[in-house]
Amino acid sequence: MIQWKEPDIGSLDAIEKLAAETAAMGSDMSAANIFLLRHKYKIQIAFYDGFLLRKYVSHSDLSGRNGVAFPAGTGNPQGAVQALIDDWQSTCRGTEGQFRFIFLSETQKTWLCEHFPKAQFFQDAGNSDYLYTAEHLAFLAGKKNHKKRNHVSRFTKTFPDFEFELYDETSSPDFLKIEDAWLTEQKESASGISESMNFERTEIQEAIAHWNKLKLCGAILRVNGTPTAMTIASEISPGVFDIHFEKSYGIYAENGGFAAINMKFAEHLLTKRDAAWLNREEDVNIEGLRKAKLSYHPDLLLGKYDCILEESKC
Numbered sequence: 001m002i003q004w005k006e007p008d009i010g011s012l013d014a015i016e017k018l019a020a021e022t023a024a025m026g027s028d029m030s031a032a033n034i035f036l037l038r039h040k041y042k043i044q045i046a047f048y049d050g051f052l053l054r055k056y057v058s059h060s061d062l063s064g065r066n067g068v069a070f071p072a073g074t075g076n077p078q079g080a081v082q083a084l085i086d087d088w089q090s091t092c093r094g095t096e097g098q099f100r101f102i103f104l105s106e107t108q109k110t111w112l113c114e115h116f117p118k119a120q121f122f123q124d125a126g127n128s129d130y131l132y133t134a135e136h137l138a139f140l141a142g143k144k145n146h147k148k149r150n151h152v153s154r155f156t157k158t159f160p161d162f163e164f165e166l167y168d169e170t171s172s173p174d175f176l177k178i179e180d181a182w183l184t185e186q187k188e189s190a191s192g193i194s195e196s197m198n199f200e201r202t203e204i205q206e207a208i209a210h211w212n213k214l215k216l217c218g219a220i221l222r223v224n225g226t227p228t229a230m231t232i233a234s235e236i237s238p239g240v241f242d243i244h245f246e247k248s249y250g251i252y253a254e255n256g257g258f259a260a261i262n263m264k265f266a267e268h269l270l271t272k273r274d275a276a277w278l279n280r281e282e283d284v285n286i287e288g289l290r291k292a293k294l295s296y297h298p299d300l301l302l303g304k305y306d307c308i309l310e311e312s313k314c
Contacts, residue, residue, distance in 0.1 A: 027129050034054065118310035155252075
């Protein structure tokens with residue numbers, strides 16, 4: 001059987017190495033995400049024959065969060081795939097449910113089609129990652145981006161004394177101040193605070209606590225010293241950055257705070273970190289998130305598939 005374990009800080013280097021070797025672009029292959037989301041999705045990992053294996057269990061109604069990811073690595077994945085099937089079959093007796101792959105890329109889907117002709121595939125648009133070139137978000141050029149440029153302009157004109165500050169340990173409490181101010185607004189809104197929002201607050205705390213080991217980067221916008229917007233990211237693979245968190249609140253958000261931190265940070269990643277792509281993750285079928293991500297006109301929608309293998313039935 002596969003020796004599963006919860007991802008820990010000691011797992012990060014091996015995950016990062018495999019993400020780099022496979023030129024991963026999906027947010028699910030971010031080492032920081034795998035660690036920070038380990039409790040939310042009950043993530044388990046294992047290393048088998050040079051491949052990273054991942055298993056997810058979620059009790060939420062989000063699709064694509066219950067199952068195993070395709071083995072991540074180079075070379076022939078057939079042995080690792082069979083090991084996943086054997087592991088499932090050794091533990092599924094007397095249980096309901098089916099063996100399911102999640103987060104499948106087009107290439108992985110093609111491989112499974114060739115080796116498992118009875119495979120059934122499903123796709124949920126809410127699981128697609130929104131990717132943008134770093135240059136796109138740093139400059140917001142062209143007619144299609146004029147509204148976003150106007151949002152940034154509104155922020156800079158309303159708050160001409162704003163400062164863009166890269167994260168350091170002294171600013172970590174201010175990251176949480178922004179998150180808490182945003183949470184207070186959500187609590188007072190009609191929709192209220194969801195379980196996912198509570199998880200996110202804890203994830204930001206952990207991100208700050210393990211900042212260097214997670215190899216995170218981030219920034220904050222201040223207005224007369226007041227923290228008004230923040231963002232946190234990490235590099236999935238060379239040149240591909242995942243935007244994990246981005247928050248603003250109150251009059252700062254109303255006057256373009258989200259657009260301003262997005263653009264200023266994208267410019268930093270482009271010019272100082274050699275970023276080529278920025279992954280702003282999924283919208284999980286939340287209409288407001290979808291509208292916000294589409295408003296930036298993504299350069300690539302990275303679709304992901306689920307797959308049920310009929311051949312793997314218990």
